[in-house]
């Protein structure tokens with residue numbers, strides 16, 4: 778019998794629901810949930826905002842790549858990737874290793890509504906900045922194995938839909 782993929786990696790823009798969906802998906806699958814940004818914060822002892830401010834984006838991307846490599850050897854995980862992780866080719870390749878990748882797609886208006894203006898996301902900007910960044914990143918997100926729209930659905934509905942899609946894929950492999 779075909780098995781579920783041992784790692785599911787959720788990718789997509791800030792505010793798409795990667796962490797909220799990831800936690801629920803992990804619970805349904807009986808997997809552990811891993812949030813890349815939280816792991817980086819724990820390992821470095823700095824918040825993402827402080828990392829950007831004190832060491833710069835380039836250094837943050839290096840931490841992100843290191844985290845993707847650490848996660849690539851762990852089994853039975855649901856991973857919420859940071860919004861830029863899948864955009865960087867080496868990090869993307871690591872995230873794809875033995876994993877099913879899922880793009881949580883979301884329209885710009887919903888994303889803007891969901892992102893709090895609390896300074897925790899250094900790259901969050903005004904509507905024009907976000908529109909440009911999203912357009913620049915979409916070709917990368919498109920490289921995920923599956924795409925699920927999260928604009929109108931609750932995190933639990935998205936998680937349930939992903940489980941259905943995985944089961945259909947797994948059944949197709951038998």
Ligand code: S3P
Pocket residue numbers: 789790791792795814825858859860861862897898899900
């Ligand atoms: C980033 C998204 C953030 C975080 C960092 C950079 C990005 O993660 O990794 O602020 O480049 O889009 P979320 O997508 O979880 O907000």
